[in-house]
Amino acid sequence: MGYSYKTSINFGLVYIPVNLAVAVRENNISFNMLDKKTMSRVQYKKTCVDCNNKEVEPKNIVKAYQYEEGKYVIFEESDFEKIKTNKDKNITIEHFATLSEIDPIFYDKSYYVVPSGGYKAFSLLKRAMEELNKVGIAKTILGNKEVLIMLRVKNNQMYLNTLHFFDEIALNPYQDNDTEVDKNELELAKAIINNMTSSFKPALYQNEYKERLLQAIETKIRGQELLPAREEQPNQVSSLLDALQESLKQTTKKKLKASDDVIDIESKEVKRTRKRTTTKKTKAKKNDA
Amino acid sequence: MGYSYKTSINFGLVYIPVNLAVAVRENNISFNMLDKKTMSRVQYKKTCVDCNNKEVEPKNIVKAYQYEEGKYVIFEESDFEKIKTNKDKNITIEHFATLSEIDPIFYDKSYYVVPSGGYKAFSLLKRAMEELNKVGIAKTILGNKEVLIMLRVKNNQMYLNTLHFFDEIALNPYQDNDTEVDKNELELAKAIINNMTSSFKPALYQNEYKERLLQAIETKIRGQELLPAREEQPNQVSSLLDALQESLKQTTKKKLKASDDVIDIESKEVKRTRKRTTTKKTKAKKNDA
DNA sequence: ACCAGGAAAGAAATTTCCTGGT
Numbered sequence: 001m002g003y004s005y006k007t008s009i010n011f012g013l014v015y016i017p018v019n020l021a022v023a024v025r026e027n028n029i030s031f032n033m034l035d036k037k038t039m040s041r042v043q044y045k046k047t048c049v050d051c052n053n054k055e056v057e058p059k060n061i062v063k064a065y066q067y068e069e070g071k072y073v074i075f076e077e078s079d080f081e082k083i084k085t086n087k088d089k090n091i092t093i094e095h096f097a098t099l100s101e102i103d104p105i106f107y108d109k110s111y112y113v114v115p116s117g118g119y120k121a122f123s124l125l126k127r128a129m130e131e132l133n134k135v136g137i138a139k140t141i142l143g144n145k146e147v148l149i150m151l152r153v154k155n156n157q158m159y160l161n162t163l164h165f166f167d168e169i170a171l172n173p174y175q176d177n178d179t180e181v182d183k184n185e186l187e188l189a190k191a192i193i194n195n196m197t198s199s200f201k202p203a204l205y206q207n208e209y210k211e212r213l214l215q216a217i218e219t220k221i222r223g224q225e226l227l228p229a230r231e232e233q234p235n236q237v238s239s240l241l242d243a244l245q246e247s248l249k250q251t252t253k254k255k256l257k258a259s260d261d262v263i264d265i266e267s268k269e270v271k272r273t274r275k276r277t278t279t280k281k282t283k284a285k286k287n288d289a
Numbered sequence: 290m291g292y293s294y295k296t297s298i299n300f301g302l303v304y305i306p307v308n309l310a311v312a313v314r315e316n317n318i319s320f321n322m323l324d325k326k327t328m329s330r331v332q333y334k335k336t337c338v339d340c341n342n343k344e345v346e347p348k349n350i351v352k353a354y355q356y357e358e359g360k361y362v363i364f365e366e367s368d369f370e371k372i373k374t375n376k377d378k379n380i381t382i383e384h385f386a387t388l389s390e391i392d393p394i395f396y397d398k399s400y401y402v403v404p405s406g407g408y409k410a411f412s413l414l415k416r417a418m419e420e421l422n423k424v425g426i427a428k429t430i431l432g433n434k435e436v437l438i439m440l441r442v443k444n445n446q447m448y449l450n451t452l453h454f455f456d457e458i459a460l461n462p463y464q465d466n467d468t469e470v471d472k473n474e475l476e477l478a479k480a481i482i483n484n485m486t487s488s489f490k491p492a493l494y495q496n497e498y499k500e501r502l503l504q505a506i507e508t509k510i511r512g513q514e515l516l517p518a519r520e521e522q523p524n525q526v527s528s529l530l531d532a533l534q535e536s537l538k539q540t541t542k543k544k545l546k547a548s549d550d551v552i553d554i555e556s557k558e559v560k561r562t563r564k565r566t567t568t569k570k571t572k573a574k575k576n577d578a
Numbered sequence: 579a580c581c582a583g584g585a586a587a588g589a590a591a592t593t594t595c596c597t598g599g600t
Binding site: 011 | 315390396
């Protein structure tokens with residue numbers, strides 16, 4: 001497995017060199033662009049806007065910041081290096097906090113922390129963090145981007161989460177501070193929620209649409225027409241109160257039924273295998289042509 | 290503000306039409322590619338691989354899935370619609386759970402939920418969810434991608450988080466189950482962590498590298514050379530135990546000092562203003578040329 | 579050879595392709 005970043009963790013004066021390995025790999029079905037007439041792959045060619053769209057070779061491309069309409073300053077890789085201190089490149093834990101303090105809105109990407117030295121120190125830090133149930137907060141530069149970082153330990157694994165900065169959080173465009181809520185309806189809603197409460201078991205959620213998409217691909221490969229999906233008829237309910245009362249009835253019924261099925265669901269959870277999709281397509285390359 | 294998606298929330302038989310507004314807007318300084326010789330913007334031209342790299346017009350580009358090397362099936366937008374049911378397009382809350390059950394590794398993107406009707410029902414659901422401190426779990430299709438969803442309410446605001454599917458979580462490439470941890474060192478590490486524990490205040494973290502990068506841009510605009518960043522000399526410590534003991538001393542000293550500064554930090558937190566960066570560059574368009 | 583990250587395009591978000599690092 002390749003690593004996304006090489007860096008190091010500084011815990012007080014303890015230094016641990018580490019690599020970061022991506023913890024989430026999107027598994028989507030991806031498409032390519034084709035020329036309709038020739039069914040040939042579309043390729044991006046880098047062209048020069050002011051030179052009759054002549055192709056530009058990679059070695060002649062520079063990175064530049066536009067500070068005014070049409071005005072640029074060039075940045076070489078060495079320029080970025082100049083403004084990074086050694087501390088920037090390391091993950092220096094600034095302080096520790098508790099996981100529940102961190103609002104989910106801040107989470108960005110997840111990585112596994114893999115030590116490339118200082119194994120004893122790494123184990124020690126993991127153990128201490130997990131026993132105290134604390135997460136480490138740090139700041140570092142990954143690539144050419146400064147990110148806020150949360151280090152956490154669970155089941156003896158150290159995870160790194162990049163966090164968004166506070167000024168990246170947008171304001172909610174909708175505010176309703178004064179809406180009246182009916183006491184009776186609130187009690188009904190709460191009863192429904194309680195009926196519908198069960199534990200979060202991520203392995204149980206399947207990507208059904210993806211399965212249907214794969215089936216549609218099979219259908220197309222066989223040269224057949226796609227059929228529209230079957231539709232369930234939505235229940236029509238006239239008022240909010242009626243909808244709540246009917247929902248309460250239905251969820252109560254379901255809840256009673258569900259308690260009989262608990263053992264089945266549990267065993268399904270355990271059976272989960274971490275299989276990789278084998279349908280992953282090989283990407284067409286330039287030299288395919 | 291534009292909305293990313295139009296959809297609806299189904300809570301039992303209660304139907305609430307909603308829009309989703311992105312809650313996180315990345316605020317990075319981004320660069321452009323220029324042709325080194327002419328300082329002209331680089332533009333991607335879509336060309337046909339098998340037709341002497343002739344340019345392909347957007348209207349002649351189709352979306353295709355490669356099922357075998359060089360073999361494709363075409364998908365029109367109507368094909369995607371065919372395999373979506375009405376239920377797919379809505380957010381039907383499957384069940385409720387508690388926030389702490391959801392491991393941070395699952396979080397993907399955050400949106401604000403903005404009702405476009407059913408305001409009374411929306412307020413009711415928000416109120417009930419917040420009072421019970423429950424989050425809603427659902428599945429829906431956003432764009433052409435099925436996502437797992439968590440709805441949550443905080444401070445009378447409803448947030449939607451997309452979650453990764455279980456099969457998108459990669460395995461940790463590093464496993465160390467048997468590393469011995471020294472009792473004495475563990476106690477030291479824990480004492481250091483406790484010394485370094487303070488609450489998570491996201492507004493206090495500034496993107497310093499970005500500030501330095503903006504300064505570097507100013508320097509370049511003035512035509513001056515960039516100076517390398519000042520370096521702090523790292524403390525050299527010989528053994529893990531020495532590093533821990535010295536760290537404990539330093540953090541204890543800092544902690545005693547910090548308790549005097551608490552009031553200052555608190556007031557800084559309150560002063561936080563949600564200003565937007567004004568340095569956001571205008572993107573060069575094709576017609577700039 | 580792979581794949582995560584970056585830039586451009588354009589549905590103004592996300593998707594698509596390219597590239598450098600491993």
